[in-house]
Amino acid sequence: MASPSTTTRLTELTTIIATETKKVEDYFAQHNLPNLSFAADGPADFPVPGSNGEIQASRRTVINATQELHDLMVGPRETVRWLAWSYNDNLSLQAVYQFNIAKAVPIGGEASYTEISKAVGVDEINVRRLVRHAMTNRIFRESRDGYVAHTAVSRILVDDPRMSDWVGLCSSDFFPSAAHTVSAMIKFPMSQEPSQTGFNLGFNVEVPMFVEIGKDPARAKRFGGGMTSLTGGEGYEVEYLVDGYPWAELGEATVVDVGGSHGFVCVALGRKFPSLRFVVQDLPTTVADGPSEIPPELSNRIEFQAHDFFTEQPIKDADVYFFRWIFHNWSDKYSVKILQSLIPALKPGARIVINDNVLP
Numbered sequence: 001m002a003s004p005s006t007t008t009r010l011t012e013l014t015t016i017i018a019t020e021t022k023k024v025e026d027y028f029a030q031h032n033l034p035n036l037s038f039a040a041d042g043p044a045d046f047p048v049p050g051s052n053g054e055i056q057a058s059r060r061t062v063i064n065a066t067q068e069l070h071d072l073m074v075g076p077r078e079t080v081r082w083l084a085w086s087y088n089d090n091l092s093l094q095a096v097y098q099f100n101i102a103k104a105v106p107i108g109g110e111a112s113y114t115e116i117s118k119a120v121g122v123d124e125i126n127v128r129r130l131v132r133h134a135m136t137n138r139i140f141r142e143s144r145d146g147y148v149a150h151t152a153v154s155r156i157l158v159d160d161p162r163m164s165d166w167v168g169l170c171s172s173d174f175f176p177s178a179a180h181t182v183s184a185m186i187k188f189p190m191s192q193e194p195s196q197t198g199f200n201l202g203f204n205v206e207v208p209m210f211v212e213i214g215k216d217p218a219r220a221k222r223f224g225g226g227m228t229s230l231t232g233g234e235g236y237e238v239e240y241l242v243d244g245y246p247w248a249e250l251g252e253a254t255v256v257d258v259g260g261s262h263g264f265v266c267v268a269l270g271r272k273f274p275s276l277r278f279v280v281q282d283l284p285t286t287v288a289d290g291p292s293e294i295p296p297e298l299s300n301r302i303e304f305q306a307h308d309f310f311t312e313q314p315i316k317d318a319d320v321y322f323f324r325w326i327f328h329n330w331s332d333k334y335s336v337k338i339l340q341s342l343i344p345a346l347k348p349g350a351r352i353v354i355n356d357n358v359l360p
């Protein structure tokens with residue numbers, strides 16, 4: 001029999017939501033901050049810095065409590081139904097990205113479905129279906145019957161090219177891979193091979209994902225841009241890394257950022273620790289785009305080198321070999337290979353620093 005405690009929990013949650021929301025609103029009022037809104041000119045981010053622990057804790061509590069309240073109200077059976085259907089959210093987002101629909105809607109104005117259809121070269125019925133579906137996630141709004149305007153969410157796809165890269169990477173590279181992951185598990189049971197994955201079945205290719213993406217400069221650039229965007233996202237800020245390790249104690253030291261993409265981590269470290277020098281290693285197409293991302297004042301301390309981390313590490317005298325978000329991409333077999341290829345380069349006292357996420 002169902003526990004009668006649900007009613008109590010609902011009331012508890014509404015009280016938590018009201019109390020913590022008031023703290024946030026009072027803070028906004030005291031600091032003259034804009035109201036939260038999805039209007040196209042509304043704030044794109046929560047307008048209180050992450051360092052404000054108290055308001056961020058209230059915000060987090062409201063997010064969790066409203067989610068729980070929502071889920072309780074929806075109920076277990078309908079939760080499963082909607083979860084199973086949520087691929088449609090990726091689908092409409094992929095269409096918006098792929099057909100560049102956000103750019104077909106003027107900021108501060110509106111466009112009819114007919115105009116969008118002409119601008120993006122997709123038939124009007126599908127434009128209408130997909131854009132209206134995207135609206136269920138607050139991507140665009142219908143300003144009047146048959147006309148589309150931006151919201152603060154859709155506007156980000158125009159204003160923030162790196163977020164657009166992230167959307168493209170997730171919807172166009174990861175979504176098809178995820179859709180084939182279980183098929184890959186059935187076809188290649190217990191495989192540790194990077195060429196026997198959902199990506200391989202999804203794109204019908206035999207080489208590992210990074211090799212395939214690296215063959216196409218535009219796709220590699222999108223991957224790098226997407227990673228930069230993710231790193232700027234809440235909870236992933238590079239400051240945790242900058243402040244969370246005693247970099248200053250290394251003194252005059254060389255840090256090799258293995259698989260360092262476009263070098264944005266080294267930029268953040270280089271700004272704060274002037275005695276560090278950096279070599280960013282990655283696949284050739286990725287490092288080709290790196291130097292243009294480095295601010296001029298750091299270009300003499302950050303260099304790029306094409307290097308495949310499965311081959312012997314070419315930099316022999318470094319103080320730190322740094323791996324950020326590398327090992328979670330590889331099975332144990334290949335993670336061991338990546339580490340073994342460092343061995344010939346390690347001088348006494350050299351460090352291997354790993355910054356990665358672990359699912360608890």
Ligand SMILES: C[S@@+](CC[C@H](N)C(=O)[O-])C[C@H]1O[C@@H](n2cnc3c(N)ncnc32)[C@H](O)[C@@H]1O
Pocket residue numbers: 210227228231258259260261262265281282283286307308309310323324325326329
């Ligand atoms: C998840 S990204 C992490 C990027 C960066 N370290 C960061 O913190 O965002 C993994 C990186 O590994 C690179 N990579 C993949 N295979 C590689 C290989 N065999 N040798 C060197 N880099 C590789 C990719 O190009 C990509 O930039």
